[in-house]
Amino acid sequence: MSNEVLIKVEHVSKKFCKDLNLGLLYGLQDLATNVFGSKSQRELRKKEFWAVDDISFEVKRGECLGLLGHNGAGKSTLLKVLTGLIAPDRGRIEMHGRVNALIELTAGFNPILTGRENIYNNGAVLGLSDKEIKSKFDEIVAFSELEEFIDTPVQYYSSGMRVRLGFSVAAHTDPDVLILDEVLAVGDAGFKAKSFNKMKEIMKSAAVVFVSHSMPQVARTCDQVLFMRHGKSYYQGSNVNEGVELYFNEFKSEQGSVELDTGAEIHNISINSETVVDENDIKTVQYGEAMSIEFDIDIKDLNVKKYYVQIQIIDKDLKMAAIHFTNLHNESFIVTEKNRIKVVFPDLQLVNGEYALSYFVTETEGESNSIKENNILAIYRNYTKFKVKGLNTPTYTSFHLKADIYQNNNLINSILK
Amino acid sequence: MKLKTVVYTSDKRTHFFKEIKAIFTDIRSSNFLAYQIAKRDIQAQYRQSVLGILWAFVTPMINAVVWIFLSASGAVAIPTDKLPYPLFVFIGTILWSVFTESLNMPLIQTQAAKGLISKINFPKEAILVAGFYKLLFNTSIKLIIVIIALFVFKVNPGINFLLGGVMIIFIMMFGVVFGMLITPIGMLYKDIGRGIPLALSFLMYTAPVVYQEIKNPMIAKIVNINPLTPLINSARNTLTGYGFEQLPYLLGILGVTLIIGLLGWIFYRVSIPIIVERM
Numbered sequence: 017m018s019n020e021v022l023i024k025v026e027h028v029s030k031k032f033c034k035d036l037n038l039g040l041l042y043g044l045q046d047l048a049t050n051v052f053g054s055k056s057q058r059e060l061r062k063k064e065f066w067a068v069d070d071i072s073f074e075v076k077r078g079e080c081l082g083l084l085g086h087n088g089a090g091k092s093t094l095l096k097v098l099t100g101l102i103a104p105d106r107g108r109i110e111m112h113g114r115v116n117a118l119i120e121l122t123a124g125f126n127p128i129l130t131g132r133e134n135i136y137n138n139g140a141v142l143g144l145s146d147k148e149i150k151s152k153f154d155e156i157v158a159f160s161e162l163e164e165f166i167d168t169p170v171q172y173y174s175s176g177m178r179v180r181l182g183f184s185v186a187a188h189t190d191p192d193v194l195i196l197d198e199v200l201a202v203g204d205a206g207f208k209a210k211s212f213n214k215m216k217e218i219m220k221s222a223a224v225v226f227v228s229h230s231m232p233q234v235a236r237t238c239d240q241v242l243f244m245r246h247g248k249s250y251y252q253g254s255n256v257n258e259g260v261e262l263y264f265n266e267f268k269s270e271q272g273s274v275e276l277d278t279g280a281e282i283h284n285i286s287i288n289s290e291t292v293v294d295e296n297d298i299k300t301v302q303y304g305e306a307m308s309i310e311f312d313i314d315i316k317d318l319n320v321k322k323y324y325v326q327i328q329i330i331d332k333d334l335k336m337a338a339i340h341f342t343n344l345h346n347e348s349f350i351v352t353e354k355n356r357i358k359v360v361f362p363d364l365q366l367v368n369g370e371y372a373l374s375y376f377v378t379e380t381e382g383e384s385n386s387i388k389e390n391n392i393l394a395i396y397r398n399y400t401k402f403k404v405k406g407l408n409t410p411t412y413t414s415f416h417l418k419a420d421i422y423q424n425n426n427l428i429n430s431i432l433k
Numbered sequence: 434m435k436l437k438t439v440v441y442t443s444d445k446r447t448h449f450f451k452e453i454k455a456i457f458t459d460i461r462s463s464n465f466l467a468y469q470i471a472k473r474d475i476q477a478q479y480r481q482s483v484l485g486i487l488w489a490f491v492t493p494m495i496n497a498v499v500w501i502f503l504s505a506s507g508a509v510a511i512p513t514d515k516l517p518y519p520l521f522v523f524i525g526t527i528l529w530s531v532f533t534e535s536l537n538m539p540l541i542q543t544q545a546a547k548g549l550i551s552k553i554n555f556p557k558e559a560i561l562v563a564g565f566y567k568l569l570f571n572t573s574i575k576l577i578i579v580i581i582a583l584f585v586f587k588v589n590p591g592i593n594f595l596l597g598g599v600m601i602i603f604i605m606m607f608g609v610v611f612g613m614l615i616t617p618i619g620m621l622y623k624d625i626g627r628g629i630p631l632a633l634s635f636l637m638y639t640a641p642v643v644y645q646e647i648k649n650p651m652i653a654k655i656v657n658i659n660p661l662t663p664l665i666n667s668a669r670n671t672l673t674g675y676g677f678e679q680l681p682y683l684l685g686i687l688g689v690t691l692i693i694g695l696l697g698w699i700f701y702r703v704s705i706p707i708i709v710e711r712m
Contacts, residue, residue, distance in 0.1 A: 022436075032710075043621045043707050050703045051447055096709070097441065100554045103706045104443050113436040120552035128477040140469040141555055192436060 020112070022193050022223035023075040023098070028107035029247075030068040030090075030097050031060055038063050067093045069247040070107075073240075075223040077192070082238030082256065083227045084263045090247040091227050095119065095195055098225065113192025116142060121182030127171035131162055131181055134170050138185040152188045159214070160184035161207075180207055187214045194222045198229065231260045231333050235412025260412055261369070264332040271295070272372065272399040279317040279393025280377040285400050286310045292400050298370070303406035303416070307364045313355040313377060317393060322348040322384065325357060326376035329414075330398055332369060337414035341387050348380035367407045367416050372398040452699045456558065463556035470546075470559060471566035489574040493530035497523040500643045511644045516673055520586045524669045525642040527575050531601060532661065533633050534571065535608025538564040539616040539701070540626060543708075551709050557702065561613070568605055576601070579672060590674035597672030604664050607690050613697040617704030621711065640665055660686045 033039035042061060060066070068090045075081045083091050096102045098109060099117040124141035125134050135156055139149040157166055160180045162173075170178060196215065212233075218224075219237065228234050234241065234256065241259030243251040251262050272295040285292045287299040288308055301307045315323065324343035331337045342349070342359065349355065379391035407416055418431040479485045500522045503509050513521045542564035543550070550557065576598070583590065590597065619625030637643075639652075640661040647653040656662055663679035663686065670678060677683060 039711055040621050043711050044618070046707045047617060047700075047704050050707065051700060100439065100441050101551065101706065102710045104441060106443050108443070109441040111439045111441075115439070115554070117553065120548075123549050123552040126473050126477050128480050129473060133473065133476070137469055137473050140466040141549060141553055143466075143555060146465050 020077045021074050022112045024110040026108045028071050028104045031064045032067040033064045035063045066247050080224040080238045082234040082241040085244035089244040115193040116189045116191035117195040118186050119197040122178050131166040156184045194224045197227045275395035277394050281314045283312040298401045300403045306362050308360040310358045315351050320379045322380040324348045328374040330372045343385045348384045366404045367409045373400045459556035459558040463559035466559040467562035470563035489571045490578050493526035496526040513645050529642045532608045535605045536612045539612040540619045593671045593674045600668035610694040620708045
């Protein structure tokens with residue numbers, strides 16, 4: 017059962033025309049050639065380009081392929097070819113079983129009609145029979161949590177409610193092949209989690225192609241990734257983390273910036289005693305070893321007597337991975353003539369990847385370890401970047417925490433050597 | 434259980450018999466969907482309107498009233514042999530509206546389903562079949578109005594009225610078939626959608642919709658050749674209890690309609706992916 021290949025894509029290519037009028041004209045030509053048949057005509061015409069270029073992959077039941085790539089890389093076009101909405105110009109696609117594409121959740125809705133009526137419409141559009149919809153109706157409504165408004169016209173729904181209803185119908189179609197285009201990012205936090213769980217449940221018994229820009233989600237759900245660049249396959253394989261890493265490398269990470277330096281300035285930053293020359297100077301640190309960050313602070317605001325520094329560690333997905341306040345468990349710094357600050361993390365538990373550091377210098381008011389951010393003196397956002405080497409995790413995460421391990425109350429492995 | 438397998442290739446040849454087979458399987462499998470779409474559209478249409486089904490026949494009625502007025506005022510004298518002129522022109526405009534609605538249906542339906550077609554893969558037959566259901570619905574309302582008119586003018590068509598029903602379905606098919614032929618091009622170029630009403634407003638006067646006899650031999654020839662002439666004449670005749678007109682020509686049109694219908698349907702199917710690519 018698990019060896020069933022449900023999606024088989026062989027050397028698929030699709031071309032597109034950049035020009036509207038020429039595109040329409042080619043449309044007429046294609047109409048003629050399709051009706052009367054033609055064996056040639058596969059080459060690029062004027063102003064055409066390959067939007068999808070020689071893509072091949074296989075997905076078995078229970079597997080999930082993550083489709084990565086920046087906007088315009090050809091992902092959506094590939095999905096349209098996969099669902100049979102448009103025909104490939106080269107290659108061959110084989111799909112087995114019921115195919116369901118969650119691309120546009122509310123496409124079959126009519127705003128005038130009620131939620132109840134629209135469940136029937138959308139269900140029918142997605143290929144459910146009358147009987148199937150009837151038997152699943154209560155389940156669908158319960159999942160959408162819209163019992164109260166089910167007899168209200170859909171045009172009075174908020175966009176979130178509409179998507180909820182659309183998702184609920186689509187999620188109850190029991191597909192063999194599921195094509196997801198960024199639909200998991202719908203609704204509020206509660207529904208997001210709920211729909212994500214539902215998707216995971218469907219994924220167990222279906223072959224899934226998943227398009228997302230959320231790398232944590234890709235890392236959590238996919239067994240293999242296909243990273244597309246300009247229509248071509250740039251990376252393809254089962255090392256999801258490598259694909260994610262490549263995806264991040266594709267983008268210039270956010271430029272470091274000095275957002276605020278009226279109250280204080282930071283100079284001469286060094287990591288592990290190596291001076292960071294500029295923001296393109298990326299130092300490498302080792303997992304499990306000490307990491308020290310050193311810098312000079314020049315307090316310009318003469319009224320400031322005490323201050324503390326906040327250091328943020330940002331990962332490539334621009335999520336804040338960790339934070340440190342220098343005064344939370346210690347005293348604040350008292351302003352002196354020379355302020356060379358050194359922060360040492362003795363045992364770095366960040367995993368491989370690139371990170372950025374942001375620095376906030378803030379005046380301490382009242383208690384020495386209070387972290388009220390009333391008077392921020394300096395903000396240096398994403399100012400220094402560093403790379404961690406030494407621990408690769410198969411899944412996407414920022415930390416691997418060290419731990420003492422016990423079996424039957426016997427300490428097997430201690431981190432405290 | 435054996436899973437259904439679909440294969441998409443770059444093979445661009447159209448296999449005539451394969452397509453015809455696919456048309457019929459798709460019509461069968463999408464019947465519920467077609468019914469659902471038709472129901473949705475009809476419900477939505479009347480829920481947002483006070484006059485409701487009145488809209489189904491208000492246009493032909495106004496059209497008829499204009500001609501009845503012109504005739505009654507003596508501005509134009511239009512002779513009719515069998516029927517009183519108001520009834521003649523009323524049935525004529527109703528039949529004409531059935532034809533124009535049928536002709537417009539495929540393009541309008543496909544354009545309305547644009548959002549759906551470009552996002553979800555479902556049997557496109559459902560769009561046309563749903564459109565045909567809607568046509569049937571609107572036409573039945575028009576037929577009821579015709580029955581009322583027959584009562585008012587004390588015309589008893591007898592059993593021939595049923596033949597009239599068959600003729601109306603024939604007119605619908607004729608319209609839909611030609612509508613289907615122009616839809617793929619109309620989906621690419623907006624000119625088609627704009628041009629249809631213009632062409633139709635002229636075409637109406639080359640068919641016996643509002644008048645019966647033509648004195649100018651040139652125009653009479655055009656009217657006689659127009660395939661809509663036997664269609665409308667025969668439909669009106671049978672609805673009012675008389676017989677068919679130009680029967681051999683009528684049968685010829687039926688044959689051509691069926692053949693063009695099949696070809697048009699294949700053309701329509703083949704064209705959808707090309708249209709989706711461009712929207």
